[in-house]
Amino acid sequence: MDVTDSEPLDRREVHDELERARREFHRLLDTAGADDLARHTCGTRWTNGQLLWHMLFGYIVVRALLVLGRLFGRLPRSVSRAFARLLNTAIVPFDLVNYAGPCGAVKVCSPRRMGAQFDHVITALHHRLDRESEADLARGMHYPTRWDPFFQDYMTLADVYRYPTRHFDFHRRQLTLGSPSAPV
Template sequence: MTDQQPVDRAAIAADLERARRTLHELLDTACATDLDRRSHGTRWTNEQLLFHMVFGYMVVRRLRVLVRVFSRLPDRVGQLLARVLDAAAPVFHEINYRGSCLAATVFDRHRMGRHCDRVIAALQRSLAKETDANLRRSMAFPGRWDPFFTNVMTLEQVYRYPGKHFDFHREQLTLE
């Protein structure tokens, strides 16, 4: 028997919902001029940065699968993958930048909110089905890819990651 505390799914779910609502508030109050303005400390416009913030949630859907797979493999396999990915960090950062620029033309100010709603709803459904044992599974991560990635992350931390990412970038928006 283990003395671990149950994972606080309600707190994770509330944070997902908070970000969803915040995104809608930002989109609803921003005018075209605001969205076209450069953000602070990034190469993105506010609209591109907002998409990048949503993209953080999209990534979690894929990371869940990776954690489930790699947590069942020997640790050295995941560590090797993390080292390879860390070595490719400069390429990743350029793709991340350009990908968000391009994707924001599809998931623009008119579509982004609905897309975020669908992504977060899917995360909410999967979170509700996760067992505590699954949420405690972990794998090595490429720590150089994102300031909120650690060298090893549990599935619970992966679910919590996009809220930190969202809040960090929220401070870089230059919306009036």
């Protein structure tokens, strides 16, 4: 799946996606009881609570990805290509941290706090997107494609703004909230 857009980013569409995800995240948190959050998901080793935190983290990490994209977007592409290759070699420690992070995070981050963090990061992404120039949105870098199925070899900042909601929607289908056996 190639997410690199050749057309200018439709900012309104991205704002709408961010708000849809915010509403859905709060709906999921508001309707999930303790048993729901402790239930295993479909297709992952995480519980629903852990996967919800991972979905939140997908938005949090975008803020760092935007900084990296701005930096590497000003350098020769060969620099970010080498960086992405280096990161791809670190897949084992990445997978360990990617799995363990949500396991620990839900022990200290309540659903209420997750909702507040989600609101904070979505608001920050809205503000940042509104300030981006077309030139900045066209900047990009190479990414470690082994780290995430939604990372493409080369992504612009415009692509990075679309990434977290694609990640969110994918994992949303793996939740088993409201039913002991089926995703909602």
